[in-house]
Amino acid sequence: MSTDTTSPGGSTGDQPRIVMEDVSKKFGKNTVLDGLNFTVARGERVTLIGPSGSGKTTILRLLMTLEDLTGGYIYIDGDPLTYAKRGNRRVKLPNKEVTQIRKRIGMVFQQFNLFPNMTVCENIIEAPVHVLGQSKDEARAKAADLLDQVGLRDKIDAHPTSLSGGQQQRVAIARALAMEPEILLLDEVTSALDPELVGDVLEVLREVARKTDITMLLVTHEMQFAQDVSHRVLMFDEGRVIEEAKPEVMFNNPTHERTKQFLQAVL
Amino acid sequence: MEFDLEFALETVGPLLMAFLQVTLVVTVAGSVVAALLGLIWAVCQRELPTPVRLPLSWVLDVIRMTPLPLQLLFAVAIFISFDGYRKFPDTDVETIGMILGVAVFAIHYSTYMAESYRAGIDSIRQGQWEAATALSLPRSRVWRAVIIPQALRATLPSLGNWAIAMFKDTPFLLVILVPEMVAKAKQLGGASYQYTEVFTVAGLIFLAASYPTAVLMRKLEKKLVY
Numbered sequence: 001m002s003t004d005t006t007s008p009g010g011s012t013g014d015q016p017r018i019v020m021e022d023v024s025k026k027f028g029k030n031t032v033l034d035g036l037n038f039t040v041a042r043g044e045r046v047t048l049i050g051p052s053g054s055g056k057t058t059i060l061r062l063l064m065t066l067e068d069l070t071g072g073y074i075y076i077d078g079d080p081l082t083y084a085k086r087g088n089r090r091v092k093l094p095n096k097e098v099t100q101i102r103k104r105i106g107m108v109f110q111q112f113n114l115f116p117n118m119t120v121c122e123n124i125i126e127a128p129v130h131v132l133g134q135s136k137d138e139a140r141a142k143a144a145d146l147l148d149q150v151g152l153r154d155k156i157d158a159h160p161t162s163l164s165g166g167q168q169q170r171v172a173i174a175r176a177l178a179m180e181p182e183i184l185l186l187d188e189v190t191s192a193l194d195p196e197l198v199g200d201v202l203e204v205l206r207e208v209a210r211k212t213d214i215t216m217l218l219v220t221h222e223m224q225f226a227q228d229v230s231h232r233v234l235m236f237d238e239g240r241v242i243e244e245a246k247p248e249v250m251f252n253n254p255t256h257e258r259t260k261q262f263l264q265a266v267l
Numbered sequence: 268m269e270f271d272l273e274f275a276l277e278t279v280g281p282l283l284m285a286f287l288q289v290t291l292v293v294t295v296a297g298s299v300v301a302a303l304l305g306l307i308w309a310v311c312q313r314e315l316p317t318p319v320r321l322p323l324s325w326v327l328d329v330i331r332m333t334p335l336p337l338q339l340l341f342a343v344a345i346f347i348s349f350d351g352y353r354k355f356p357d358t359d360v361e362t363i364g365m366i367l368g369v370a371v372f373a374i375h376y377s378t379y380m381a382e383s384y385r386a387g388i389d390s391i392r393q394g395q396w397e398a399a400t401a402l403s404l405p406r407s408r409v410w411r412a413v414i415i416p417q418a419l420r421a422t423l424p425s426l427g428n429w430a431i432a433m434f435k436d437t438p439f440l441l442v443i444l445v446p447e448m449v450a451k452a453k454q455l456g457g458a459s460y461q462y463t464e465v466f467t468v469a470g471l472i473f474l475a476a477s478y479p480t481a482v483l484m485r486k487l488e489k490k491l492v493y
Contacts, residue, residue, distance in 0.1 A: 066397050103403045113398035117416040126412060127402035179402060 015078050017042045017183060017215045018063070023072035025058055025239075032058045033239040036072070042182075043213040047226040047247070050236030051262060056219045060185040063217065064107045065098055076101050076183070103131065106181030110188040112168040114160040114175070120147070121156045124175045132179065139178070146174035150204045166197030170204050177208070184208075186218040198222070205229065223267055227251050235259045275464035278455050279472075282465070285451035286472050290437045293368050293447070298430040300373035305380025305426075309388060310410060312381070331378040336439045338375055342367045343443045364445040376433045380426055387422035388414060420491045427484030431477055448472065 018040040025033040033055045040046050048056035061067045063074065065082055073090075074081040081101050084091050114123050124146060125139035134142075147153045150170035152163075160168050169189055176184060186205065190198040202225045208214065209229040220226050226233060226247060233250040235243040235258070243256040251267070254260050308327055312320055330338070347363055391414055399409040438449035452469040456462035 064397075064401050066400060099403050102400075105401075107401040109394060109398065109401075111392075111394050113392075113394035115395065115398070115413050115417075117413070117420070127404060130405065130408050130412075131403050175402070 014042055016040060016075075017044065017077060018217075019073075019075040019078075020059070021073040021075070023059075023062065023074060024070050025055070025062060025067060026070045031239060033062075036240065038234065038241060038244075040215060040217065043215055044232065045209060045216040045218070045230045047218045047220060047230040047233045048236055049220075049223075049226065049233060049250075049262070049266075054236035055239040056236045057187055060107065060187050060217060060219060063105060063183070064185055065102055076104060103179065104182040105185065106176035106179050106183070107185040107187065108169070108172050108176050108189045110191050112160075112165070112172045112192070114168055114172055116160055119157050119159055120152070120163075120171050123160065123171060124178045127175075128178050142178060143174070146177055147171075149177075149207065150174050151200070164197060165193045166200050169193065169197075169201045173201070173204055173208070181214065183215045183217070186216060186220065188219050188221065190220070190222055221266060223251060223263075235262065237262075270467075271461055271464055274459065274461050275468050278452070278465050278468050281455065282448055282451055282468055282472060285446060285448040286476075289365065289440070289445060289447040290434070291476070293365065293372060293437055293440065293445075294430070294434040296369045297372035297376065297433055300369065301376040301380050301429070301433070302426055304373060304377035306384055306415070308377060308381035309384035312385065313388065314406075327378045327381060330375060331382075335371070335375050335436055336442050338371050339368070339439060339443045342371050347443075361445065364440070364443050367443065368440050368445050372433055372436070376429050379429050379432075383422050383425040383429065384418060386425075387418035387420075390421050391417050420488075423488050423491060424484065427481070427487075430484075431480060434477060434480070435473065 016039040020036055020038050023033055023036040024031065048059060050056050058067060062069055069082055073083055073085065079101050080093060082093055082098055084093055118126065121140060121143050124143040125136065128134040128139040128142065129136055144153060144156060147156055150173055152167055152170055155163060155167065160171065163171065190201055193201065202222060206229060209216065218226065218230065230247050233245060233247050234241050235250065235256065237258050243254060243259045251263065254263060311323060315323065346367055347360065395413055399413050437447050440447045441450040448469055452465040456465040
């Protein structure tokens with residue numbers, strides 16, 4: 001378990017957790033990502049920053065297989081996620097294989113996306129029971145533990161609609177963690193929240209970062225939070241990484257002119 | 268013209284009998300089957316590949332856009348035939364008529380219900396599908412546990428309306444000689460030339476049945492609210 005925030009990953013020579021190879025994504029004629037390459041080590045927490053439309057959310061969505069890759073490959077622990085190389089050909093993998101890899105990845109959305117027809121507990125145990133094959137009792141016990149971690153034990157049988165946005169988002173975090181993912185994708189998880197509810201959610205995520213070695217990719221506008229939890233920050237512009245650095249360097253001493261402009265505008 | 272109350276009361280019994288034995292049976296069985304079929308059509312239209320989905324949509328459109336009485340006659344022409352020659356000589360005509368009635372009503376209204384379901388399914392936010400994908404839920408489970416329960420909530424009021432519409436269409440069964448209530452009323456009226464009385468009673472029975480159904484639907488809707 002790595003608890004320090006400086007050296008992610010295990011020993012050298014470890015397989016990277018995520019490899020993005022020559023990834024491109026077009027929506028119609030609009031190129032969002034263009035030949036993107038980067039790797040994320042095991043246990044590493046990486047924040048993606050950049051102006052809106054720069055492609056950072058698209059990266060999370062590609063990793064979660066919510067969007068189809070236009071070109072390139074994504075590898076999770078060395079396994080191809082959606083497309084594989086077969087000789088010279090680029091082959092789309094069948095759903096069954098994709099699901100096997102995707103199970104290692106969890107995501108928390110800007111809009112929470114809890115299932116309103118289920119209770120908090122049902123939301124959390126749905127996938128552990130029906131995807132991982134846990135028994136209901138086992139899954140419920142784990143859900144209770146997770147709700148303890150996010151400070152919502154007493155809401156276990158509540159309906160999501162009766163919760164505040166911040167509470168819903170904490171349930172959504174618990175729901176993602178219930179699948180015991182190796183990778184957690186956080187897509188602007190506080191952007192839809194009232195300002196006074198942001199703190200609780202970020203505190204929960206800081207705790208997750210402290211106590212686990214889950215690899216995290218975050219898109220956030222909370223720069224202080226990004227600086228506190230991430231090992232590395234990538235600055236995006238027009239579908240490319242234009243600067244990457246440790247957070248203290250990126251936020252205090254950026255080199256790229258575009259990064260300076262962007263940070264000045266948001267900080 | 269006088270309203271013969273005594274005669275009207277006398278007809279309540281036989282009309283109610285016809286109502287319970289035919290009208291209600293066709294409506295209840297028809298709505299249940301239509302609701303199931305409609306859901307199947309709506310899911311198929313989302314899940315099937317285009318080469319299969321398009322022909323299905325055309326067929327459903329054709330059924331939805333042709334009159335119910337014509338479809339009843341068509342079904343009779345195929346399965347019973349009018350010219351004295353019966354294709355199922357061992358089964359009595361009324362039973363076949365009932366079965367055909369339920370089938371035609373169910374299929375006809377399933378095409379309308381499918382549209383209601385589709386609207387309900389379309390109203391579910393994309394985020395629900397995405398959350399289900401992010402949890403790797405199997406497709407069948409996504410439908411059963413996430414999409415259908417939520418869609419149903421939006422769809423139920425209009426399903427109820429279709430069921431009531433179907434109920435009010437049951438007199439069309441008289442074109443295929445199924446002895447439902449209005450046919451019975453016509454027969455009773457014809458025997459005494461007191462049509463006003465029998466049709467009034469028949470109308471009141473319809474009303475007495477529709478109203479509680481509407482109330483029941485509303486209660487059910489409230490139950491589904493979360």
